[in-house]
Amino acid sequence: MMLSMGLSRRENKSSASLMSVILLLWSSGMMSNSGSPVLSTKTVSALQGEKVNMECVQGNKTEGTTVNLRNSSSDQLCYMRLGNFTNLWANSCIHRMNLDYDKQTQVFYIVIEHVSLRDSDTYSCTLERTIPPPTVTTGQGQVTLTVLASPVVHLSLATPSSTENEMMLVCSAWDFYPEDIQLFWNKDGIKITGKTSNDSLRHNQNGSYSILSSMVVPHYEWNESTQFSCQVNHSTLKMPIVLNLDKLQFGSKDTSTLLLTWILITVLVGILAVLATFILVKLRFGSISQSSAATVKPETAVTHPPQQIQTDHPSTIYLLLDHYSVSA
Structure with missing residues (x-):
């Protein structure tokens, strides 16, 4: 009986020692399941x-x-x-x-x-x-x-619609990620509902997203005291992006007329510049020609006075007569 109890105690001690070694190896990272x-x-x-x-x-x-x-x-x-x-x-x-x-x-x-x-x-x-x-x-x-990626936001006045009594405003947000974004319009700080149109979200090749939103504004709302704005919210922004647009920035309802006027003025200025350049070149070329003509000296001919020529002939004849008379 005493012998069996001693053996069991030894087995318990050995198993406890083995368990301690296993735990030590496990905690030190020297042993893992895989x-x-x-x-x-x-x-x-x-x-x-x-x-x-x-x-x-x-x-x-x-x-x-x-x-x-x-x-x-x-x-x-x-x-x-x-x-x-x-x-x-x-x-x-x-x-x-x-x-x-x-x-x-x-x-x-x-x-x-x-x-x-x-x-x-x-x-x-x-x-x-x-x-x-x-x-x-x-x-x-x-x-x-x-x-x-944070959105890049632009606000612009598009070409007037088919009816001259309306203007179209366009707000665009480009190259943002992730795709969740909020884009809406304000008039004098108050959110506009029901008058805007948002295009479907576009997935770009680089993994980003883009979106466009437009709003048609009647001309009677387009005056100096009215301000329209586009507001964009995105998870990458610390605060929303707000871009404002008013009449003083883009002019009155005659935007197309003003644009045509500026085009005509630009064309006229270009024509005047070409004419001025042509006149300057012409004047410069003429002055160079005159200065070249003044520097050329005319050829001088050597002539004998008439009297000297006439007196030379008799003396020559007399010399010949004297020569032949002596020899005779």
Whole structure:
């Protein structure tokens, strides 16, 4: 009886010791159900155009370490190789991408310059120990990046409608993400309902969205004291965008007449400029011709006085007669 009780106590002590070892190994990370490091996941959002710095994976000090950064398509974006987590042996990344390492916290960061909507993706970092061999994966991390874009808002006076008693106002919001947006009209600060028309939301190739809204305004409402405005609300905005439009900005109901007048004035100014240039060139060419003619000297002919020519002939005859008489 005493022997059996002693054996049972020894078995309980050995099992308790084994359980303690298992718990110790589990808490220290040396043992897991799958035998691979636990994957850490994070979610980050950023505004288009910003610089993003995202924590990806944390490592441990080893003789040699490599880090690979890939996107959801398994394309390699960055490769870094370190020795003792202090000496950088190699670092290669594609455009606007980079890997950064904090020596104090031993954390690797993904850095992206000037993020765009196309950078929205899930990025994975794989940390491997290469020295001492064999190569072992010691850390894995995933970061899901969502890039947001604020709307670009324009307010304009469109071409008058078919009836000259109406004007059309157009408000547009471009290149925003996500797609949820509020766009409405105000008249003197009061929201207008029932007189506006919104086009369907358009999905752009870069992943953003755009929308147009129009409103027809009768001419009797278009006076100096009336102000129309377009207001846009979006999740990326700290406060709504409000653009105002009044008669002083775009003129009276004779906008088409004023536009035609400005076109005629522009054409006339262009014609006058061409004529002035032609006259200046003509005058300059004429002055150059006159100065060239004044510098040319006429040829001078050498002539003998008539009296000298007449007196030369008799003397020549007398000389010939004297010559022949002497010889005779």
